[in-house]
Amino acid sequence: MIFSRLFSGGLDRRVLLLLILLVAAAIAVPVLNLAVPPSSSFHMPPHAVALLGKYLCYAMLALSLDLVWGYCGILSLGHGAFFAIGGYAMGMYLMRQIGSRGVYGHPVLPDFMVFLNWKELPWYWYGFDQFWFVALMVMLAPGLLAFAFGWLAFRSRVTGVYLSIITQAMTYALLLAFFRNDMGFGGNNGLTDFKDILGFSLQAPATRAALFSTSALMLALAVVATARLVSSKYGKLMVAVRDAESRTRFLGWRPENIKLLAFTISAVMAGIAGALYVPQVGIINPSEFAPANSIEVVIWTAVGGRGTIVGPVIGAIAVNWGKSWFTAALPEVWLFALGGLFIAVTLLMPKGIVGVWEQWRSSLKARRRVAPVPPAEPPAVSPSGPAAAPVTGPALAARPQPAE
Amino acid sequence: MILRALCLILLPLLLVAGTARAQDPSLAEIAAKFATAEKFDQTEALVRELGATGDPAVRPLLEALGEGRLQARKSDGAVYIVEGSGKNAKLLDPLTGEEVPDASASGLKKVKVNNGLRRVIRDTLSSLTLGAKNPQARLSAASNMLANPDPAMVEALDAAIAAEEDPAVKQRMQEARAAAVLQSDLPDAEKIAAVEVLGSVGDRNVLSLLAAVEAKSEGDLRRAAERASNNIRSVLAAWDAAQNIWFGISLGSVLLLAAIGLAITFGVMGVINMAHGEMVMLGAYTTFVVQGAVQSIAPNLQDWSLAFALPIAFVVAGAVGIAIERGIIRFLYGRPLETLLATWGVSLVLQQAVRTIFGPTNREVANPSWMSASFEIGQMAITWNRLWIVVFSLAVFALLLFIFNRTSWGLHMRAVTQNRRMAASMGIRTPWVDAFTFGLGSGVAGIAGVALSQIGNVSPNLGQGYIIDSFMVVVFGGVGNLWGTLLGAFSLGIANKFLEPYAGAVLGKIVVLVLIILFIQKRPRGLFALKGRAVEA
């Protein structure tokens, strides 16, 4: 009922399904973890809850990237930076919550500052003991960075690979900066040893389950927001800019503003994802800024299917699940698999899992129309169908890339 | 039998040598006194006496004394230099350095030295070298004395200056003398003159020397010292700038090597090759393998292993490049963002492959002898390997420029850069041009790897460190223009090194990155951008 009201425009059934799944997970996972006794085979161990929560944060990050890349054609190779900044904002709150329970027992200063012989809190740490302030900064800090960066970049019409490269340079510069001890963010080690959040112990299973549910619900909210956004007139403008920027411009729209809004919203979303991520993994350090991380986000989105709402969520969960499995079972093979995935997805399935699924469905439908009683051999078409797509398929005709 | 015969033959020779030395009895007399010297100051007096003779023949004796190898027997005043130890010990004549065949070692005692004495010995030795035949030796002796001024050496230096004919050596000796004067008790007028002399030397040691004088003295001398040290400071600042420029050029040449292949692939094909850094890495590993092979097959060619590595690295990286182009990139033309992602995947695979084959740890690639060590120009130290890399990068640049501007292949590449469709309709086989251009770009990255293996560690992550910088160079310089890449590389290199002293290495790099980001906003297509309609098509 509520959903149908949310989607007065009559949205995708897949998005609806995703929302139902997310809400169900938000309820079911805490129940399976807390209420079901550990002896039961339905019991969900705490590490699985943490892992799933992490995947959901990644899914939100992938969704935020999809908003700019899939819908607006901006390939950001620096989205990990916004995620990390959101994470650092939350990490600063969690550090302040430690209070005098740190190793050095200083009532205000975090351990690493005592260690560095700092006498007082730097000004930019003020206010981070208040949750409302942190909640604001989690969105404001990445949003402002994205706004400033985008304002400069889009106004001077930096597009395509140039933009990708400078976003990469941005996150690289931040990586270097956060490695420095005198930045006041814990240098190499980052922020860790958190104790509690809003007064609840981070070690308590109930808190962890609640964090998971929050992540699931926030992701659901992000999905709703993204779906609303892309189906609005603004969403159509984003796609218009992606497909024919100069046409949009000559119609009197300002593509730079369209992109800037998308980039900023997306950065805010990434920041929220980072803020949810940090209490669940218990640490934030500069390696989150590594350019390689940001590119990995791109592949999650691509694997799932860019330009769709459910694609990035599926992609992020699938790839990260694969990563967890590989790094445990065959650590040497993981980079081969990831590298292969980059190549395979771009060459063979540019529209990702969702695209393959759609193609398979439509070819199935087409066959039904031709032969009312089709022979039961649907899986045979799916590998060859998408394989041919990048060269000849109509799938690409709909998505011209601006010549660079 | 044979041995005795040999002795008979050698005997006259030994006699001749003995008589030759006998012409200078005073040296031997002084040397013999070491046997009776009881206290350090007596030994010191003897050292000074030997030094005063100015005869280079006393060198071995003094050196042995300093190293504690001079032994003497009180009973008969015999003094020997002992070489080796235990049963194999040989007793040498302190003045001729020749073995004394039937000398007895019993009752020999070491002539004792302490630190003070060792310093005196060292100074004496260097003043002795002031009279050496080889001007290079005299120069280094004078330099040594400039670095370690000793008031006692003023006279020796005076004598040496009077006898010196080489102007450069004389100059250095005068400086050394001035430094010694400043340490002495000579009158202020003398010291002021010395300060003037030193004022023209831009040297940190001299600066601290003058600072000491400044602190101790008053009046004219103080003012003179102040003036001179200011003078030196500005000279030093100039040298610092020069050194920074050199470091910048050196970094720039590394950037140029890393970026120029990228400039080709990006400029001609509009393809972002994220695996470019891995081509560099492959080149470096090729060097490692070639060096190992040369070591085991022909160790005497070790110094030439780089020469073998260059073509092999070019072929290896070029072949991998062509394989990537044919296997992946050609399906993605017109989709630059996808190409970027696919080549990133390639880079991950290549990294992991190398890690699997060679292990995750750093591999050491040795420098050939002609690339190790360094030399100095004024206050600037230049290492040979850096210098060679600068030369090499410029040579590669010149070669590529030649290929681009003077060969038909270059003409084809330029045609494709400017108008792919037109080039195709003119009968240029654009797929071939693409494949070989990509091969060329990758091959150049491979030989860059050979050069970079000489200045850093060879590890699977080698390429990662260069990729962002290389892109910055290409983008900054302007796509499709080799000169832009050259200028971009050197200006970024120099900017980086100039910011480093003020901001530190990391912050300097950040500042440069931010500046480039801002620069791209201002001139989205780099320093040397193609203008006009064709570009934006």
Next chain:
Amino acid sequence: MSSNNTILYLDAVSVSFDGFRAINDLSLVLDKGEMRAIIGPNGAGKTTMMDLITGKTRPDKGEIFFDGEHGLTRYDEADIANLGIGRKFQKPTVFESHTVEDNIALSLKGPRNILRTVFDRSSAEESTRIDEILATIRLEERRNELACNLSHGQKQWLEIGMLLAQEPKLLLVDEPVAGMTDAETEETVRLLRDIATRHSVIIVEHDMHFVRELGVKVTCLHEGSVLSEGSIDHVSQDPRVIEVYLGR
């Protein structure tokens, strides 16, 4: 400097790229409601002239006045589009992954505030306007199809329809019939004539047959400046035009 009846006035405009003078001291006057055809050999500066008017390229020298008062060189593309100049590209450029209807809807004249579009709902007024335009360009049947599925000619019309939705005072149309079948060309002529009754139009065209069919005043450009101007008969008999363009 320009009378009330002038919509566009180019005053001695020059621009060069890397030393190459693409436009050289070009002056041009277009009256309100006038349709003008611009011809000229390749490299005569036709497209560059369009770029100058629409703000994509800035002149090195000279000034461009639009609708009496606006000095266009101060504005950028979006501003100029909102002042009332529409431009159709040589290659049909439409939003391929949007439906025909959405293509028109995004082009409709109205405020161009981005933030407002986030919460914007389409109004009934807008949909009647869309219906009108779709009728004009004869694409009513295909309103819910994706633009990428249209034929080449239909894309050209859709683009013209998008310009109409913009309600510009001046339309710049670059080679509208390139690659069209004869029937499509005829249809396009009809469409452009219809448009010219309500707008000022500049058409750049190579196809002399098409220009003759339009039956309007012709300007021939050569090496960045006006070579000849007048009726099609006058221009096509001008010996200089014959030499550089038509003759052989």
